[in-house]
Amino acid sequence: xxxxxxxLMSSHQKIIESEKSLNIARWFRNxxxxxWYTRKCFNTEVRAQISNAVQQAEQDHAGEIQVIIEGHLPLxxxxxxxxxxxxxxxxxxxxxxxxxxxxxxxxxxxLCERKVEIVxxxxxxxxxxxxxxxxxCDNITALLKQKQYSAGVxxxxxxxxxxxxxxxxxxxxxLGNELNNQAIFL
Numbered sequence: 001x002x003x004x005x006x007x008l009m010s011s012h013q014k015i016i017e018s019e020k021s022l023n024i025a026r027w028f029r030n031x032x033x034x035x036w037y038t039r040k041c042f043n044t045e046v047r048a049q050i051s052n053a054v055q056q057a058e059q060d061h062a063g064e065i066q067v068i069i070e071g072h073l074p075l076x077x078x079x080x081x082x083x084x085x086x087x088x089x090x091x092x093x094x095x096x097x098x099x100x101x102x103x104x105x106x107x108x109x110x111l112c113e114r115k116v117e118i119v120x121x122x123x124x125x126x127x128x129x130x131x132x133x134x135x136x137c138d139n140i141t142a143l144l145k146q147k148q149y150s151a152g153v154x155x156x157x158x159x160x161x162x163x164x165x166x167x168x169x170x171x172x173x174x175l176g177n178e179l180n181n182q183a184i185f186l
Contacts, residue, residue, distance in 0.1 A: 062101045063104075103168055107153075114141065
């Protein structure tokens, strides 16, 4: 099938408009989300396990992993956006894009929406298909649905680490840790 610039522009505009549409049900679900649930799922011990998993997954290569776990979307994004939009916002806000080898990967988990998003910088995203990232997200989501929160996040971190290990040379790891290994909880 042949597409022209007009077709591409109209499909792009449809995507933008669909992301801007109001979603009252999502807004309400995020409005009533109880923050204690996040603390219950990710206690101090689990948070330490996640930090250790990031440290282990980043060894032997120049890739960087940032984990952000959010209980619920901010209400303005819940009304007019979605988890993908939020993940991209946090990718920029926390400087995951700003690693020396463009090797940053954000693992974003939203508990209220039960969604997992991976946003990868251009240095790694060029090599990895969206289907592969989606498979990792699906694996994490399956474990989260079984209330295996720690196992889900750690499994995802390990899988991302394996992907980074495939594409980044072990010899260029002189930069140290560019992103904090501790998960960010919002």
